[in-house]
Amino acid sequence: MGSALLAAMLLAGSALSLIAALGLHRFADAYARLHAATKSATLGLALVLASAILTHGTTGREVVTLIFVLMTTPVGAHMISKAMYEIGYRPWEHYTSKRTRADQPSPRSRRRAW
Amino acid sequence: MTPSVVVAALTMLVAAMALAFIRLVRGPHLGDRVVAGDTIALILINMVTVLGIRSATRLFADVAAVVAILGFIGTVAAARFIRGRPPLG
Numbered sequence: 495m496g497s498a499l500l501a502a503m504l505l506a507g508s509a510l511s512l513i514a515a516l517g518l519h520r521f522a523d524a525y526a527r528l529h530a531a532t533k534s535a536t537l538g539l540a541l542v543l544a545s546a547i548l549t550h551g552t553t554g555r556e557v558v559t560l561i562f563v564l565m566t567t568p569v570g571a572h573m574i575s576k577a578m579y580e581i582g583y584r585p586w587e588h589y590t591s592k593r594t595r596a597d598q599p600s601p602r603s604r605r606r607a608w
Numbered sequence: 609m610t611p612s613v614v615v616a617a618l619t620m621l622v623a624a625m626a627l628a629f630i631r632l633v634r635g636p637h638l639g640d641r642v643v644a645g646d647t648i649a650l651i652l653i654n655m656v657t658v659l660g661i662r663s664a665t666r667l668f669a670d671v672a673a674v675v676a677i678l679g680f681i682g683t684v685a686a687a688r689f690i691r692g693r694p695p696l697g
Contacts, residue, residue, distance in 0.1 A: 501610070501613040504613060504661070505613065505620075507617075507654065508616075508618075508620040508621050508654065508658070509620055511620065511621055511624045511651050512620045512621070512624040512627075514624065514647060515623070515624035515625070515626075515627035515628045515631075515647060515651065516624075516627060518627065518628055518631050518643065518644060519627040519628075519631055524635075524639040524640050524643060527631070527640060527643050527644075528643050531628075531643055531644075531646065531647040531650075532647075535647055535650040535651065536650065538650075538654065539650055539653055539654050539657075542617075542654050542657050542658060543657055543672075545661065546657050546658075546660060546661050549661055550660075550661065550664055552669075553666060553669065555666075555669035555670060555672075555673055556657075556669050556672070558673060559653070559672050559673045559676050562673070562677070563650070563653070563676050566676070566680040567646075567650070567680075569680075569684075570646060570680055570683035570684060570687070573684060573687035573688075574639055574642055574643060574646075574683065574686070574687045574690070576687075577639070577687045577688075577690040577691040578637070578639040578690060580691060581690060581691070581692065583639060
């Protein structure tokens with residue numbers, strides 16, 4: 495029973511990472527890719543780390559890694575999306591409504607996309 | 609943990625990392641590549657943890673912690689680079 499639960503957590507975590515990479519591969523602009531990649535990959539990592547802790551016990555490092563990843567992944571995603579908004583990267587037009595497009599302020603500076 | 613479960617989990621993680629690498633190579637904008645690198649770091653932590661479950665040693669937990677820290681630092685540095693400002697300015 496316990497072993498089956500741990501195996502299910504491990505497989506669910508790996509499947510969530512695969513779903514994250516699939517969204518990263520399929521979505522149409524960088525904001526949508528960020529949305530797909532960060533959240534589900536973080537939840538998948540949390541499931542796998544919990545499975546590791548419950549299987550072999552912990553010396554505290556897995557818990558520290560889990561808390562660190564849960565704290566820093568949203569911060570990194572926010573920093574990337576804010577930086578891309580400030581250099582003038584626009585979302586794909588089918589992801590936004592006309593009113594949203596009209597309300598957007600002009601970017602601070604426009605640069606060529608790499 | 610039976611070996612077949614570990615092999616299935618590692619297969620899914622390798623497929624996920626291949627998809628993330630495709631986005632890293634193809635991404636039209638620099639931000640796409642940064643997002644792909646962030647995802648690759650998360651998947652790498654995942655793979656290291658699964659290998660730690662398989663081999664029952666304590667060393668893989670340290671490796672996972674170091675990869676987490678380096679991934680976050682790389683993401684923050686790339687975001688500052690995208691903004692085009694000097695750091696702490």
